Amino acid sequence: MWWDRNLSIYQKRILILEIIVGSVMLLLFGRLWYLQVTRGEHYRIQAEKNRLRIIELPAPRGLILDRQGRVLVDNEISFSLILRREFMKDKPRLLGVLEAHLGLERSHVEKKLEEFRQVPTVYPIPLKNRLEFREIAYVEAHHERFPELSLEWVPTRRYVLGPQASHIIGYVGEVTPAELRQPQFQGLAPGDIVGKSGLERFHNEAVMGTKGQEKVFINSIGQITRVVERVPAEKGRDLHISIDVDLQSRAEEIMEEQKGALVALDPRNGEVLCLVSKPEFDPNLFVGHLKSSQWRSLIDDPDKPLQNKAIQGAYAPGSIFKILVAAASLGEGLDLENTIYNCPGEATMFGRVVHCWNASGHGGVGLLEAITNSCNFFFYNTGVKLGVDRIHKWSLKMGLGRRTGIDLPAERPGLIPSSAWKKKVYGQNWYAGETISVAIGQGAVSVTPLQVALFMSAIALNQAPPVPTCCLPEGPRPVETRERLLSPQHHRLMVQGMVNVVEFGTGTRARLDGIRVAGKTGTAQLINTDTAERIQDYQKLFRENSWFACFAPADDPRIAIAVVIEHGGHGGEAAAPVAREVMKKFFKIDSPPEPPPGEVPPGN
Numbered sequence: 001m002w003w004d005r006n007l008s009i010y011q012k013r014i015l016i017l018e019i020i021v022g023s024v025m026l027l028l029f030g031r032l033w034y035l036q037v038t039r040g041e042h043y044r045i046q047a048e049k050n051r052l053r054i055i056e057l058p059a060p061r062g063l064i065l066d067r068q069g070r071v072l073v074d075n076e077i078s079f080s081l082i083l084r085r086e087f088m089k090d091k092p093r094l095l096g097v098l099e100a101h102l103g104l105e106r107s108h109v110e111k112k113l114e115e116f117r118q119v120p121t122v123y124p125i126p127l128k129n130r131l132e133f134r135e136i137a138y139v140e141a142h143h144e145r146f147p148e149l150s151l152e153w154v155p156t157r158r159y160v161l162g163p164q165a166s167h168i169i170g171y172v173g174e175v176t177p178a179e180l181r182q183p184q185f186q187g188l189a190p191g192d193i194v195g196k197s198g199l200e201r202f203h204n205e206a207v208m209g210t211k212g213q214e215k216v217f218i219n220s221i222g223q224i225t226r227v228v229e230r231v232p233a234e235k236g237r238d239l240h241i242s243i244d245v246d247l248q249s250r251a252e253e254i255m256e257e258q259k260g261a262l263v264a265l266d267p268r269n270g271e272v273l274c275l276v277s278k279p280e281f282d283p284n285l286f287v288g289h290l291k292s293s294q295w296r297s298l299i300d301d302p303d304k305p306l307q308n309k310a311i312q313g314a315y316a317p318g319s320i321f322k323i324l325v326a327a328a329s330l331g332e333g334l335d336l337e338n339t340i341y342n343c344p345g346e347a348t349m350f351g352r353v354v355h356c357w358n359a360s361g362h363g364g365v366g367l368l369e370a371i372t373n374s375c376n377f378f379f380y381n382t383g384v385k386l387g388v389d390r391i392h393k394w395s396l397k398m399g400l401g402r403r404t405g406i407d408l409p410a411e412r413p414g415l416i417p418s419s420a421w422k423k424k425v426y427g428q429n430w431y432a433g434e435t436i437s438v439a440i441g442q443g444a445v446s447v448t449p450l451q452v453a454l455f456m457s458a459i460a461l462n463q464a465p466p467v468p469t470c471c472l473p474e475g476p477r478p479v480e481t482r483e484r485l486l487s488p489q490h491h492r493l494m495v496q497g498m499v500n501v502v503e504f505g506t507g508t509r510a511r512l513d514g515i516r517v518a519g520k521t522g523t524a525q526l527i528n529t530d531t532a533e534r535i536q537d538y539q540k541l542f543r544e545n546s547w548f549a550c551f552a553p554a555d556d557p558r559i560a561i562a563v564v565i566e567h568g569g570h571g572g573e574a575a576a577p578v579a580r581e582v583m584k585k586f587f588k589i590d591s592p593p594e595p596p597p598g599e600v601p602p603g604n
Contacts, residue, residue, distance in 0.1 A: 002057075003430065014441055052120065054215050058192075059209030060155040062223035064169060066245040067271075067472060073169055073200075075155040079136050083109075083125040085116070087148040094146065101138050102129060105292065115177055115190045116496040121440065126174070129156050130288040150351045151257070157193075157287050161245070161281040161310060163307055164252045168243060168272070170198020171283035194287070198308070199239060199470055201409045206276050209236035212330035219250035240472045250585040251276045255580050259566040260447040260545075261309040261464035264582055266562040267551055269477055270466030274404070274449075274582070277309040298472040311404075311411040317376045318522030318571065319604050320549050321441025323459060323498065326367060326379075328394030329386050336367045336382065343377035343593045350433030354380060357523070371497030374521065374604055376440055382465035383431050383439020392418035392436060398485065399454035399465040400447050406468040414451055417444040443527060452549050452562035460499070462491040462519070468564030508604065509576040510550060512583055519550030519579070521571030523604035543567040544604075548575035552583055559586050 039364045064073035081102065088094060105128060108474065129152070130141075139149050157172050175194045184205065185194065194208065195201035212233035217226040226563045251262050262276040281298060298306055329336050345361030347354060355591050356362065356376040362369070370378035383391065395401045401416030415421075419430035419440060437443030445457075454465040463482040486494065493588040498518035501507040506521040524545045546568025551560040561579045568574030583589075 023079045028294040028457060040443045051074070052557055055214045055216060056379065057212035057214060057233045058154050059233035060244055061157065061172070061193075061200050061209060062207040062238040064239045064241060066241060066243050069240070070245050072241070072243075072245065073164065074158050074160065077153050078129065078156045078160045079131040079151045080126050080130040080137070080154045081131055081152045082152050082238055083112070083127050083140065084148050084150060085121045086124065094148065097146065098127070102128065102135050104289065107292070114480060119190060123189070128289045129143065129154065142475040157283075159283045162284065165243060165248050165275070166280045167277040167310065168198055168241070168275050170200035171196050171286040172200050173286050181287050197306070198408060199241065202407050205237040205473070207239055210234040224483040232569065241447070241470050243275070243470065244273050244275065247582065247585055248274040248276070250578050251582050254581045258568070259303055260564045260568070262561070262578065262582065263310050263449045263453040264559055264586070265453050265457065265468055265562045267460045267557045268466075270454070270457070270468040272468055272470045272474070273586070275310050275470075275557065276569055277301050277307070279305040281305045294480045301303070306487050308408065308410075310449045311406060311408055313448060313564070314370035314412055314414050315448070315545055316445055317447050317452060318524030318545070318547050319441060320452060320520050320522035320547050322371065322379045322399060323494070323520050324372065324395055324400065324455065325383050325386065325391060325439050326371060326497070327459065327494055327580070328391055329382050329485055329488060331394060331495070332386065332390055334382070340364045340366050341378045341381045344515060345374050347377070349436055350431070351378060352433060354436060367493065368497050368500060371520070372500040373505050379439045381435050383435050388430055388435045389418050391414045397464060398458040400451050402449055404454055404468050407451060407470050412448060414447045415416045415444060441522060447563050449562045452547075453560050456551045456560040456562060458485060459494060459558055462486055495554055498550070502550070506572040507550070507576045509572055509582045510548060510583070512552070512587070512589060515552055515583070515587060517550050517552040517553040517583065519548060520550070520575070521568065521576060522547030522603065525570050544569055546574035547571045550579055559583065
């Protein structure tokens with residue numbers, strides 16, 4: 001019958017449909033089995049990860065304390081602004097809000113995003129430290145509108161002295177992409193805080209500590225709902241430094257209106273007692289958000305406030321170098337004790353006209369008088385007789401023209417020329433006439449104030465200078481055996497000449513009541529005399545640098561000092577009084593009498 005035939009067709013269709021539906025159901029069941037049973041644990045963990053976050057806890061950096069245990073640098077807890085990229089939806093709108101309400105330039109935020117481009121999105125970006133109260137209030141009030149912005153308590157650096165000692169202590173900042181490629185910063189991540197200069201940089205690894213972490217659950221708008229696990233951060237090691245904060249403060253005060261540097265150290269072990277570089281900077285500026293305009297003003301300043309002139313300023317030492325020439329001559333066996341040279345005030349040597357600072361000349365001059373009155377002609381002749389290569393050898397031996405090894409970064413070596421140096425650099429031979437300038441600390445000679453302080457230490461103790469340090473040892477300091485430089489007789493002669501400088505020579509402004517000071521003045525020309533006479537603003541632009549270096553007491557040295565005042569003029573007038581005030585503070589002298597008016601003789 002026809003309906004039997006139609007029924008058979010329908011049954012076939014129903015059967016096919018049942019097979020299709022059954023297959024689909026079987027596939028769905030299989031897939032569910034795979035997701036929930038076979039791979040269930042894996043996807044459970046992934047789901048947990050969607051709401052589980054690991055938050056790194058920054059470690060407080062170690063304190064920095066002076067030699068008396070007084071805190072110079074510590075940490076304070078402040079709010080930092082954090083950007084969580086996984087919640088960021090409207091970038092242009094966010095950039096506008098950050099600039100208008102939180103003082104963050106668009107270029108700064110864009111740069112941050114670029115630095116973190118290769119970092120997984122779950123890692124937050126620190127945008128700004130040390131938020132002000134109004135900024136904290138704004139972020140809190142607008143958290144639902146901007147869930148990508150959050151606040152975190154973080155330990156931030158506080159520099160108790162402000163600008164004082166800034167070149168010793170240094171400052172901190174976020175690690176840069178370039179630094180992350182350096183071996184000493186391996187293991188760090190963008191946003192980590194590291195030392196950028198000074199002791200903060202040199203001892204960064206010891207001071208920065210170890211980060212901790214928190215495992216937390218967060219909700220859909222990034223709020224923490226529960227802390228699962230917490231591993232606390234470990235504070236960095238405290239740094240006990242050799243600086244005496246009272247002496248440092250006094251030295252800073254004396255140098256306040258100057259440009260230049262001052263170093264005072266213990267000649268017995270090289271411990272730096274104070275170190276000043278002027279002008280200075282405030283390291284607290286770098287703790288918060290340093291605007292690009294502020295950074296430009298610092299690096300474009302012609303007076304270079306970020307440069308540590310005590311170890312990076314390379315200056316001609318002027319007449320202070322005469323002490324080196326005298327010591328080297330005695331050490332090489334030249335009979336200076338019985339040598340007299342005539343000082344006419346002006347003469348021609350090796351085809352060039354040379355002068356003494358005393359235009360009328362000193363007449364016949366021996367070693368003691370030459371040191372006391374800083375006679376150029378005595379040292380012209382002595383230097384030529386000694387030769388540039390022996391000057392170079394003794395300079396290195398006594399701490400000049402080479403890096404000292406101090407625990408501060410970016411130290412400059414300076415330069416003491418030699419015949420080999422000239423051959424290498426200029427491809428020319430050295431001529432005896434060139435030694436004339438070198439013998440009085442001019443020409444190609446350049447040294448740092450720290451090197452000069454070390455040189456004073458070498459003369460003071462008649463030993464090779466110690467390696468200077470800004471840090472105190474954790475235990476007893478080992479006794480060092482250093483090479484003796486001069487015979488006792490020659491050493492006494494050198495010290496007596498330097499005592500004469502302060503007692504009645506060119507350095508009387510450094511004289512102390514009851515303490516014998518051994519010192520030497522220096523006045524270093526920046527351009528030659530003929531050129532200076534043709535420059536209208538000579539006194540402002542090219543006036544001589546003023547030097548004074550000394551140690552005291554002369555018979556039992558406990559402090560060695562080097563001072564350079566840029567464009568200060570005569571060393572006895574500008575630099576010597578600065579050293580005197582530092583020694584007054586060190587020896588706890590209240591008010592020794594000032595030199596009578598007119599007693600300070602001219603000189604260099």
